[in-house]
Amino acid sequence: MAENGPFGIDPEEFERALREAGIEFRDLIGKASGYLDRNTVSTLASLFGQFVPQPERTRTPKPEEATTGETGSGVWAIYSVDDASEARVEQVFATELDALRAHRDNTDERRRVRFLPYGVPTSVLDQP
DSSP states (O other), X not given: XXXXXXXXXXXXXXXXXXXXXXXXXXXXXXXXXXXXXXXXXXXXXXXXXXXXXXXXXXXXXXXXXXXXXXHTOEEEEEEEEOTTSOEEEEEEESSHHHHHHHHTTOOOTXXXXXXXXXXXXXXXXXXX
């Protein structure tokens, strides 16, 4: 008792109690400011906002333009690369699923599947 001070409270226990009370008070203020921000805009809500960290508001991402593969303006090609690193198209498919099904049992490492947009020469498949 003598080591806990005149009131018999352990200093570590006192710090823990204050820390927990602070966390609960911060949560209470956060809930109150969220309620006030949602319903009315007032100076009280802005005052709470200065002391309570606001949750990050997620922004809706800008819609990205569709790629050529997503719009379907091209073909899926199964091609193979020869010893001279030149590509030769073996089969062409309208959908990726059809191309992958045809390529499913492939054991040749030089045979590959790739999307080719319309107007792109097959020389892009050649390896440098």
